[in-house]
Amino acid sequence: MHRSRLRPALAARTLALSLVGAVAPASAPLAAQPALPKPALNTAPMLAALDASAERYAGVAKQIWGFAEVGYMEEKSSALLQSELKNAGFTVKAGVAGEPTAFIAEYGSGKPVIAILGEFDALPGLSQDAVPERKPIRAGAPGHGCGHHLFGAASTAAAISVKEWMIANKVKGTIRMIGTPAEEGGSGKVYMVRDGVFNDVDAVIAWHPGDENAATGERTMANITGKFRFHGISSHAAAAPERGRSALDGVEVMNVMTNFLREHVPDGTRIHYVVTNGGKAPNVVPDEAEVYYYVRHVDMNVVKNVWGRVVEAAKGAAIGTGTTSELQLIGSVYSLLPNETLLRVEQRALERVGGYTLSPEERVFAEKLQKSEAFVPVALEATQKIKPLVVGQPGAGSTDVGDVSWMVPTVQLGAATWVPGTAAHSWQAVAAGGMSIGSKGMMVAAKTMALTAADLFASPATIAEAKKELDAKRGPNFKYETVLGNQKPQLDYRKGTTN
Numbered sequence: 001m002h003r004s005r006l007r008p009a010l011a012a013r014t015l016a017l018s019l020v021g022a023v024a025p026a027s028a029p030l031a032a033q034p035a036l037p038k039p040a041l042n043t044a045p046m047l048a049a050l051d052a053s054a055e056r057y058a059g060v061a062k063q064i065w066g067f068a069e070v071g072y073m074e075e076k077s078s079a080l081l082q083s084e085l086k087n088a089g090f091t092v093k094a095g096v097a098g099e100p101t102a103f104i105a106e107y108g109s110g111k112p113v114i115a116i117l118g119e120f121d122a123l124p125g126l127s128q129d130a131v132p133e134r135k136p137i138r139a140g141a142p143g144h145g146c147g148h149h150l151f152g153a154a155s156t157a158a159a160i161s162v163k164e165w166m167i168a169n170k171v172k173g174t175i176r177m178i179g180t181p182a183e184e185g186g187s188g189k190v191y192m193v194r195d196g197v198f199n200d201v202d203a204v205i206a207w208h209p210g211d212e213n214a215a216t217g218e219r220t221m222a223n224i225t226g227k228f229r230f231h232g233i234s235s236h237a238a239a240a241p242e243r244g245r246s247a248l249d250g251v252e253v254m255n256v257m258t259n260f261l262r263e264h265v266p267d268g269t270r271i272h273y274v275v276t277n278g279g280k281a282p283n284v285v286p287d288e289a290e291v292y293y294y295v296r297h298v299d300m301n302v303v304k305n306v307w308g309r310v311v312e313a314a315k316g317a318a319i320g321t322g323t324t325s326e327l328q329l330i331g332s333v334y335s336l337l338p339n340e341t342l343l344r345v346e347q348r349a350l351e352r353v354g355g356y357t358l359s360p361e362e363r364v365f366a367e368k369l370q371k372s373e374a375f376v377p378v379a380l381e382a383t384q385k386i387k388p389l390v391v392g393q394p395g396a397g398s399t400d401v402g403d404v405s406w407m408v409p410t411v412q413l414g415a416a417t418w419v420p421g422t423a424a425h426s427w428q429a430v431a432a433g434g435m436s437i438g439s440k441g442m443m444v445a446a447k448t449m450a451l452t453a454a455d456l457f458a459s460p461a462t463i464a465e466a467k468k469e470l471d472a473k474r475g476p477n478f479k480y481e482t483v484l485g486n487q488k489p490q491l492d493y494r495k496g497t498t499n
Contacts, residue, residue, distance in 0.1 A: 033340070033341075033344070034341075034461075034465060036344055036345065036348060037345070037455060037458065037459035037461065037462045038458070038459075039348070039352075039451075039454075039455055039458075040165075040451075040454035040455050040457065040458035040459075041169070041458070042165070042168065042169050043165065043450075043451055043454050045165070045168065046161050046162070046164065046165045046450055046451075046454065047353075047447055047450070047451070049161055049164060050157060050158075050161050050443060050446055050447050050450065051443075053157065054439070054443050057153050057154070057156070057157045057439075057442070057443070057446070058153075058436075058439035058442070060080060060081070060084060060153045060156070061149045061150050061152075061153035061154075061438070061439060061442060062149075062434065062439075063076075063080060064076075064077045064080060064081075064120055064144075064148075064149035064152060064153065065144050065149040065430075065433060065434045065438075067080075067122075067149075068122040068127065068141065068142040068143050068144060068149075069120070069121065069122055069142070069498075070121055070122055070123070070124055070142050070184075070494040070497055070498060071121040071181060071182030071183070071184055071185065071186035071188070071493065071494050072099065072100070072101060072121075072181055072182045072186055072188070072489065072490075072491045072492075072493070072494065073101070073494060073498065074101045074120050074121050074122075074181050074182075075100075075101060077101075077120040077121075077149070077152065078094070078101040078102075078103060078120060078179055078181065081103075081118060081120065081152050081153070081156050081177075081179055082094060082103050082105065082179070084156050084160070085105035085156060085159065085160065085177055086105075088160040088163065089107060089163065090105040090106060090107050090159070090160075090163070090177070091105070091106050091107070092104070092105045092106075093105075093106075096192065096195075096197060097188075097191045097192040097194075097195040097197055097489070098191060098195070098488055098489050099181055099182070099188055099191060099192070099489050099491075100491070101120075101179070101181040101182075102178075102179055102180060102181050102188060102192065103178075103179040104176060104177075104178050104179075104197065105159065105176065105177040105178075105179070106174060106175070106176045106177075107159075107163040107166070107174070107175050107176075108163070108166060108172070108173055108174040108175055109173075109174055110172055110173060110174060111173060111174070111202065112173045112174070112202040112203065112456065112457065112460060112463055113173065113174040113176060113200055113201045113202050114162075114173065114174070114175055114176070114201070114202060114203050114204075114205065114453050114456055114457065115176040115177075115178050115198070115201045115203070115204045115205070115408075116155045116158055116159045116162075116175070116176065116177050116178070116204075116205045116206070116449055116453065117155060117178055117180055117189075117204060117205070117206040117401065117404070118151060118152040118154075118155035118156060118177055118178065118179050118180065119148040119151040119152055119180055119181075119183045120148050120149060120151070120152035120179065120181065121148055121181055121182055121183060121184050121186070121188075122142040122143055122144045122145070122148065122149075122184075123142060123143060123144070123145045123146060123184055123425060124142050124494065124497035124498070125140055125141075125142065125143075125497070126142060126143030126144075126145040126425070126426075126427060126430050127139065127140070127141035127142060127143045127430075128143050128145075128427040128430035128431050128434075129431065129434070130431055130432075130434030130435040131431060132365050132366075132368040132369040132372070132431060133368070133372065134372070134373075134427055136427075138499065139499075140499040141498065141499045142497065142498060142499075143427070143430040144429075144430055144433050144434070145424065145425045145426055145427070145429045145430050146183075146184065146208075146209065146424055146425060146429065147208070147209025147210075147417050147418070147424075147429060147433045147438065148183065148184075148209075149433065150209050150417050150433055150438050150439070150441070150442040150445075151207065151208065151209060152179065153442060154207065154415075154442040154443070154445045154446040154449070155177055155206075155207070155446075155449065156177060157442075157443075157446040157450075158205075158445075158446045158447075158449040158450040158453065159175055159176070159177035161446070161450045162175045162450050162453045162454060162457075163175055165450070165454055166457070171457050171458075173457050175453065176201070178192070178197065180192065180400070182489070182493075182494075183399065183400055183401075185225055185294075185330060185331050185493065186330070186331055186489065186490065186493055186494070187225075187330070187331035187332060187333055187400050187403075187484065187489075188400060188489065189400035189401060189403055189404055190331070190332065190333060190400050190403045190482050190484060191484070191488075191489050193403045193404055193407055193480065193482075194480075194482055194484070198404060198407050198408050201408045202408070202409075202456075202463050202467075203342065203408065203409050203410070203411070203456050203463050203466060204404055204405070204408050204409070204410040204411070205346075205410075205411055205412075205449050205452055205453055206401050206404075206410065206411070206412040206449075207412055207413045207414065207415060207445040207448070207449060208399070208412060208413075208414050208415075209414070209415065209417040209418065209424075209429075209433065209438070209441065209442075209445075210414035210415065210416065210417065210418065210424070211378065211382070211416055211417075211418045211419065211420045211421060211422045212382055212385075212387055212414060212416050212420065213350060213355050213383070213385065213386050213387065213413075213414065213415055213416050213441075213444060214350075214386070214387035214389075214413065214414050215343050215346045215347045215350055215387075215389050215411070215412075215413045216336070216338070216343075216411075216412040216413055216414055217338045217340070217343050217389055217390050217391035217392065217393070218336075218338070218390070218392070218393050218394065218395035219298050219335050219336055219337075219338065219392065219393065219394045219395055220298075220335050220336040220395050220397050220398055220399050220401075220402055221270065221296040221297060221298055221335060221394075221395070221396065221397060221398045222296065222297060222298065222299065222300040222303045222332075222333060222334050222335045222398070222402065223294055223295060223296040223303060223331070223332060223333055223398045224294075224295050224303050224304070224307040224329075224331070224332045224483055225292070225293065225294045225295075225329075225330045225331045225332065226292075226293060226327050226328055226329045226330050226331075227276065227290055227291070227292045227293075227327070227328045227330060227493075228251070228254065228290065228291050228292075228293065228314045228325055228326075228327055229277075229288070229289070229290045229325065229326050229327075229328065230247035230248075230250035230251055230254075230288070230289045230290070230317075230318060230321075230323045230324070230325045231247055231287065231288060231323060231324045231325070231326075232244065232245035232246050232247035232248075232249070232250065232285065232286065232287045232288075232289075232321070232322070232323040233245040233285070233287055234284055234285050234286065234287035235284075235285045236283065236284070236285075237282065237283045237284060237285050238283060241285060244285030244287075245285070245287075245321065245322040245323050246279075246285050246286055246289075246321065246323070247279070247286050247287055247288050247289035247323050248278050248279050248286045248289040249321040249323070250289060250314075250317045250318050250321045250323040250325060251275055251278065251289045251290070251291045251317075253316075253317035253320055253321055254291065254313050254314050254316075254317035254325075255273060255275075255291065257313040257316060257317060258271060258273070258293075258310055258313050261306075261309060261310070261313065265302075265306050265309075266297065266299075266302050266306075268297055268298060268302075268394070269295070269296070269297045269302060269306055270294070270295070270296040270297070270396075271293070271294070271295055271296075271306070271310070272293070272294040272296075273291050273292060273293045273294070274291070274292050275289070275290070275291050275292075276290045276291065276292050276496075277289050277290040292330075293310060295307045295310060296398055298335050298394050299335075300334060300335065303332075304483070311327065314327065328490065328493075329483070329484060329487065329490075330490050330493045331400075331484070331490070331493075332482060332483035332484050333398055333399065333400045333402045333403055334402040334403045334405070334406050335402050336395075336399060336401060336402040336405050336410075336412070337402070337405040337406050337410070337470070337473060337474075338391050338392060338405075339405070339409045339410060339411055339466050339469055339470060340391050340469060341409070341462060341465045341466040341469050342409055342410070342411035342452075342456075342462075342466050343389060343391060343411055344389070345411070345452055345455050345456065345462060346411045346413055346448065346452045347389040348455075349447075349448045349451035349452045349455065350386055350413055350444075350448045351386050352451060353444055353447040353448050353451065354384075354386065354444075355383050355384040355385055355386060355416060355444065356383055356384065356416075356440045356441070356444060357383070357384055358380055358383055358437070359436070361436075362435075362436060362437050363380060365419075365432075365435065365437070366380050366419040366420075366432075366437070367380075369419045369422075369428055369431065369432065370419060370421060372428060374423070374426070375421055375422070375423075375428065376421045376423075377420075377421045378420035378421035379420065380419070380420055382416060382420040383416040383420065383437075383440075383441070397424075403480075403482065406474065406478075406480060407480055408470075409463070409466035409467055409469070409470050411452065413445060413448055413449075415441040415442065415444045415445040415448070416437075416441045416444070417432065417433055417437065417438045417439075417440075417441030417442055417445075418432040418433065418437065418438070418441075419432050419437060
């Protein structure tokens with residue numbers, strides 16, 4: 001997931017939902033907000049238990065940080081979380097929705113069914129030690145630049161603590177921890193939504209690492225991603241270049257065309273690419289080349305339109321260079337649909353938990369990190385604060401939680417697991433996520449999710465209100481469809497990125 005601060009020009013706008021059947025603006029507040037339900041009783045022991053087990057879960061997160069496994073390859077990470085949940089009395093089903101590392105861990109029976117999401121995939125090329133200067137553990141290897149090692153560990157901790165609270169207070173219902181792989185571009189949750197994993201779920205709770213403590217009321221960006229492979233004819237680049245047809249030329253011409261396209265797309269559109277294969281030797285005309293593209297916008301209709309133009313650019317580039325091209329569709333996600341009913345419950349829980357204070361050693365680490373390249377320092381006291389709730393403004397990231405949020409009332413928060421001012425997908429995020437700053441923020445998230453779940457178990461009326469809000473925002477004719485259609489999860493999309 002890509003997270004950043006709201007762009008002022010966009011934050012001032014109200015964007016209407018434009019997916020199939022969506023008619024109500026996501027940023028419009030509810031006409032009348034019912035009073036918040038009373039907090040669930042006897043939750044103090046649950047928070048105390050989480051405090052007592054903080055070191056243990058920090059150890060779980062650090063192991064996953066060390067594994068640093070990329071999407072659909074998170075075998076050790078997934079197995080570790082499954083083991084923690086099995087040992088805590090959960091029934092675990094692995095390999096769901098055609099994804100070997102996806103799992104569902106469940107305790108209890110009947111309604112309501114409340115699910116907590118967990119992620120655990122790393123990013124290619126971000127290997128970094130837990131120190132405040134650039135120091136890869138293994139050059140070119142993956143690293144947890146988005147903090148998903150913390151994500152999975154905190155969600156596991158929250159689910160286990162809720163289960164113990166349910167037993168102690170004889171609470172009826174089902175708590176689930178759903179392990180979701182390949183969030184970083186692989187759209188793992190999309191296949192799970194499509195295959196019915198969330199069909200009987202009443203509410204979903206998630207979180208994400210970041211550099212501040214806040215309930216996530218912002219929209220995210222829908223996207224479509226894919227790899228364009230060009231096929232040419234190899235030949236000696238000096239002795240017989242006329243016999244060759246360069247697949248790399250196809251990639252480069254396509255990139256030129258899409259770069260010119262940037263001037264003629266709606267404001268807020270994002271187009272990114274990396275050349276994943278450009279040939280092997282300069283003196284050989286490359287017969288194979290590949291480029292990996294993302295297109296994003298808050299409005300999925302805009303994404304579809306721009307993506308279609310990118311596909312046409314690939315076709316034109318192939319014609320112009322005497323090559324052929326093919327597309328491997330990798331992922332596509334909806335924008336996140338905030339649920340104000342659930343957000344108000346979560347905001348109260350987050351304010352009860354509060355932030356945390358950096359220790360003297362952590363301040364030294366943070367101050368040194370803030371002097372590193374491309375850093376925008378923010379006051380370190382930000383870890384102590386809880387941001388006010390703001391709902392419906394557009395953000396600059398994408399997440400497959402978006403698809404879940406269009407099917408089930410969903411709530412998400414961010415916790416300060418990084419040094420304030422850190423950009424996601426950076427070595428600085430990996431460094432802080434591998435030491436105590438990361439684990440402190442992780443426990444803020446675990447406690448907040450646990451309290452939110454307890455409040456929802458204690459108030460069926462709140463869940464009903466959240467569903468009513470979801471129905472209103474989606475519109476009466478909404479039908480979930482994914483650009484991915486019936487294709488299987490692209491389990492090989494990170495092939496060659498693990499070094």
